[in-house]
Amino acid sequence: MEKTFGFIGTGHMGGALAAAVCRGVSPQDVVLCNRTPAKAAALAETLGCRTGSASEAAGCDYLFLGVKPQQMAALLAALRPLLRDRPNTVLISMAAGLTLHRLEELAGLPFPVAVLRIMPNLPVSVGRGVVLYDKNAALSDADEAVLRMAMAPAGLVEPLEERLMDAGSALCGCSPAFTALYLEALTDGAVACGIPRAVALRLAVQATEGSAALLTESGLHPAALKDAVCSPGGSTIQGVRALEAGGFRAAVIEAVIAARDANLALGT
Ligand SMILES: NC(=O)c1ccc[n+]([C@@H]2O[C@H](COP(=O)([O-])OP(=O)(O)OC[C@H]3O[C@@H](n4cnc5c(N)ncnc54)[C@H](OP(=O)(O)O)[C@@H]3O)[C@@H](O)[C@H]2O)c1
Structure with a gap:
C-alpha cells in the first residue's frame, strides 16, 4: 500500500x-x-x-x-x-x-x-x-x-x-542573505564599470551559479578553482588581492560564527 x-x-x-x-x-x-x-x-x-x-x-x-x-x-x-x-x-x-x-x-x-x-x-x-x-x-x-x-x-x-543544527542552519539558512549581499556587491562593481544594472545582475547570478556548479561537478577544492582562474600577473589575482585587503574571507567566516552564536542564544 x-x-x-x-x-x-x-x-x-x-x-x-x-x-x-x-x-x-x-x-x-x-x-x-x-x-x-x-x-x-x-x-x-x-x-x-x-x-x-x-x-x-x-x-x-x-x-x-x-x-x-x-x-x-x-x-x-x-x-x-x-x-x-x-x-x-x-x-x-x-x-x-x-x-x-x-x-x-x-x-x-x-x-x-x-x-x-x-x-x-x-x-x-x-x-x-x-x-x-x-x-x-x-x-x-x-x-x-x-x-x-x-x-x-x-x-x-x-x-x-x-x-x-545551529551551525548548519547558520550556514544553510543564512546563506541566501549572504549570497544576496555578495551578488548585489558584484553587480554594483560592474555598474561602476559601466554595465547596465539589469545586465550586470544577470551576469553576476549566472557566473556565481556556474562557479558553484563547476565545484560540484568537478569535485575541485575551492582553492584549486581559484588557483586555476588566477594566471600569474593576471587580473583575477589583482581582484583576489583587493578582496583579501578588505578582509573578505575573514568576514564570511565571522558571519557564519555570528549567526551560529545568535541561533544558540535564541535557543534555536
Ligand atoms: N520560513 C523559513 O525560511 C523557515 C526556515 C526554516 C524553518 N522554518 C520553520 O517553518 C515553520 C513555519 O514557518 P513559516 O515561515 O512557513 O510560517 P508561516 O508562513 O506563518 O506558516 C505557518 C502556517 O501554519 C498555519 N497554522 C498555524 N496554526 C495552525 C493550526 N493549528 N492548524 C493548521 N494550520 C495552522 C498558519 O495558518 P494561517 O494561514 O491561518 O496563518 C500558517 O499558514 C516554523 O516552525 C519555522 O520555524 C521556516
Whole structure:
C-alpha cells in the first residue's frame, strides 16, 4: 500500500515542502490542512493533491508540522487523542529551536513516537535547497529512507547531528542573505564599470551559479578553482588581492560564527 503524507500548516515553509513532496511521491497521497483553509485549498489545486481536516492529515503515515514554533504545543496537544490511536505515525517538525526531546515531550504520547527534525532553507521553494535533519531513536531506517526520497525534490537532504543544527542552519539558512549581499556587491562593481544594472545582475547570478556548479561537478577544492582562474600577473589575482585587503574571507567566516552564536542564544 502507498504511504501517505499529511501537512498541517501550509505557510511559506510547509507549503514549499508540500510542493517538493508532491514531486517526490504521487500527489494523490498528500493531504494539506491549514488554519486558514483557503491557503491549503489554493496550494492543493496547484499541486494536484487533496485538502482535509487536521484529523485526516494526522491519519497519514507521515505528518509534517508546518506551524510556528510557538504554535507547536497547542497543535500537538490537540492532535494527541488522534495520535494515541496511531502509534506508527511519524512526526516531521521544521520548527526552529524545538529539539527532538522537546517535540517528544510536547507530543506527550504513552509510547515512543517517531520524530524527524528537519531544518530546511528558503531555496527548497525552487527545488535547490538544503534540508538538514536528525531523527530520534524511534524512527526506523525504512521510514528515514521514505522521507529522504519524498523530500529529495526540495534539494539536498542531509543528515546532521542535532548538536550541530545551529551551525548548519547558520550556514544553510543564512546563506541566501549572504549570497544576496555578495551578488548585489558584484553587480554594483560592474555598474561602476559601466554595465547596465539589469545586465550586470544577470551576469553576476549566472557566473556565481556556474562557479558553484563547476565545484560540484568537478569535485575541485575551492582553492584549486581559484588557483586555476588566477594566471600569474593576471587580473583575477589583482581582484583576489583587493578582496583579501578588505578582509573578505575573514568576514564570511565571522558571519557564519555570528549567526551560529545568535541561533544558540535564541535557543534555536
Ligand atoms: N520560513 C523559513 O525560511 C523557515 C526556515 C526554516 C524553518 N522554518 C520553520 O517553518 C515553520 C513555519 O514557518 P513559516 O515561515 O512557513 O510560517 P508561516 O508562513 O506563518 O506558516 C505557518 C502556517 O501554519 C498555519 N497554522 C498555524 N496554526 C495552525 C493550526 N493549528 N492548524 C493548521 N494550520 C495552522 C498558519 O495558518 P494561517 O494561514 O491561518 O496563518 C500558517 O499558514 C516554523 O516552525 C519555522 O520555524 C521556516
